[in-house]
Amino acid sequence: MKPPAFDYLRAESVGDVLEGLAQRGGDARVLAGGQSLMAMLNMRLAKPKLLIDIMRIRELRQIERKGDAVVIGAGVRQADLLAWPDLAETLPLVALALPWVGHMQTRSRGTICGSLAHADPSAEMPLALVALGGEVLLRNTRRRRRVVAKDFFAGMMLTARADDELIEGISLPVVKGARVAFREVARRHGDFAIVACAAMKIPTGVRLAVGGVADVPTASDWPQLEGSALDDALNTFAYELGARDDVHASARYRRDLVRMIGRDLIGEVLQ
Amino acid sequence: MTRLKAEQRHAVRFTLNGKPVEGEAEPRMLLSDFLRHQLGATGTHVGCEHGVCGACTIVVDGMLTRSCLSLAVQVDGCELKTVEGLAPSADRLGVLQQALRRNHALQCGFCTAGILMSLDHYLAKNPAPTEAEIRDLLSGHICRCTGYTPIIRAALDAAAELASSSKETSDA
Numbered sequence: 001m002k003p004p005a006f007d008y009l010r011a012e013s014v015g016d017v018l019e020g021l022a023q024r025g026g027d028a029r030v031l032a033g034g035q036s037l038m039a040m041l042n043m044r045l046a047k048p049k050l051l052i053d054i055m056r057i058r059e060l061r062q063i064e065r066k067g068d069a070v071v072i073g074a075g076v077r078q079a080d081l082l083a084w085p086d087l088a089e090t091l092p093l094v095a096l097a098l099p100w101v102g103h104m105q106t107r108s109r110g111t112i113c114g115s116l117a118h119a120d121p122s123a124e125m126p127l128a129l130v131a132l133g134g135e136v137l138l139r140n141t142r143r144r145r146r147v148v149a150k151d152f153f154a155g156m157m158l159t160a161r162a163d164d165e166l167i168e169g170i171s172l173p174v175v176k177g178a179r180v181a182f183r184e185v186a187r188r189h190g191d192f193a194i195v196a197c198a199a200m201k202i203p204t205g206v207r208l209a210v211g212g213v214a215d216v217p218t219a220s221d222w223p224q225l226e227g228s229a230l231d232d233a234l235n236t237f238a239y240e241l242g243a244r245d246d247v248h249a250s251a252r253y254r255r256d257l258v259r260m261i262g263r264d265l266i267g268e269v270l271q
Numbered sequence: 272m273t274r275l276k277a278e279q280r281h282a283v284r285f286t287l288n289g290k291p292v293e294g295e296a297e298p299r300m301l302l303s304d305f306l307r308h309q310l311g312a313t314g315t316h317v318g319c320e321h322g323v324c325g326a327c328t329i330v331v332d333g334m335l336t337r338s339c340l341s342l343a344v345q346v347d348g349c350e351l352k353t354v355e356g357l358a359p360s361a362d363r364l365g366v367l368q369q370a371l372r373r374n375h376a377l378q379c380g381f382c383t384a385g386i387l388m389s390l391d392h393y394l395a396k397n398p399a400p401t402e403a404e405i406r407d408l409l410s411g412h413i414c415r416c417t418g419y420t421p422i423i424r425a426a427l428d429a430a431a432e433l434a435s436s437s438k439e440t441s442d443a
Contacts, residue, residue, distance in 0.1 A: 001320035008298035038340035103411030
């Protein structure tokens with residue numbers, strides 16, 4: 001289990017990264033914390049010709065409050081964001097979900113944006129991005145563009161990022177006094193989620209987002225439902241996610257979890 | 272900007288347990304392999320090689336790090352701490368190491384180096400941990416011998432001993 005051969009570029013600026021991506025496109029991969037990509041390399045599921053290390057670029061290491069959003073740079077590690085003093089107040093959902101990402105020993109290195117780039121369907125940060133309706137900030141040598149969360153995830157480990165684009169950061173909206181809830185079921189704490197759910201009270205009712213079931217984290221907005229109407233909505237949603245059987249859990253168990261956890265979390269945020 | 276060619280070996284220098292070291296590595300060489308094969312520092316063990324088992328955990332620039340998910344060329348200029356740096360001298364064990372021994376917290380010992388690094392790093396920052404916190408920390412390691420209970424006991428034991436010894440120092 002050793003990585004294939006690649007050139008290694010230690011970028012000192014965003015310009016270095018963009019140039020490397022422009023030259024090598026799909027043969028280049030951006031290396032941030034390495035907690036997903038290095039495992040993919042060791043297992044030879046990825047075979048890039050060039051790795052571009054972005055972790056020595058200071059401007060990508062920032063967490064910034066910009067108006068009613070928080071912008072998190074590509075070099076911000078999961079542990080950095082967990083230690084950010086404003087996290088619980090500005091991004092309470094992220095504060096709930098982040099301790100479920102991997103283990104302390106991987107959060108110390110792994111980045112927020114790296115987890116989004118990897119786009120594992122059961123990962124917590126993609127789920128939080130979709131639940132919050134955040135945006136991914138992409139950039140190549142010619143232009144910058146912003147992609148909303150639901151358009152960013154294109155499939156299992158597939159995103160809307162073009163080969164020559166760097167995820168420069170993400171922007172997450174700050175919702176004042178947001179009522180949020182998060183729960184996850186996994187074999188062990190730190191394992192990938194069998195089902196992870198996030199709920200948030202929104203002006204028109206409630207939003208439930210689910211990871212670990214469909215190919216991409218999926219959110220659904222509902223008016224304030226109660227009783228059997230809520231049960232029906234949850235049941236329909238659970239089926240629409242298209243759960244499949246795998247070695248970790250059956251499709252039926254996953255649907256059960258969506259219905260049960262969904263109901264609990266909606267109750268929590270609407271209380 | 273530094274660009275290192277795939278097929279060449281490149282000089283890598285860093286500080287290992289307080290001492291400057293250097294060697295040569297192709298870009299694809301894992302840090303775990305560099306430590307063991309280039310530097311002969313075989314205290315760091317290699318288990319799963321994809322970041323799951325925790326055996327290769329070390330500390331890089333104050334961050335717990337899976338050395339199998341790092342490249343040797345990435346840590347050029349960094350400060351590394353491995354299990355070889357825990358004992359106060361070659362013939363003595365540190366407080367944490369003694370606690371693991373006393374509590375039968377290892378059998379085959381394969382996972383121990385990584386667990387020691389996580390616990391050493393954590394206890395330095397959190398001198399009075401709860402059992403739940405230690406369990407959460409240990410979720411990042413796999414041990415197939417002990418069932419974890421003696422490791423948790425050893426960690427709490429070491430924390431208590433470190434707390435009382437630091438009190439004595441402050442009184443002196």
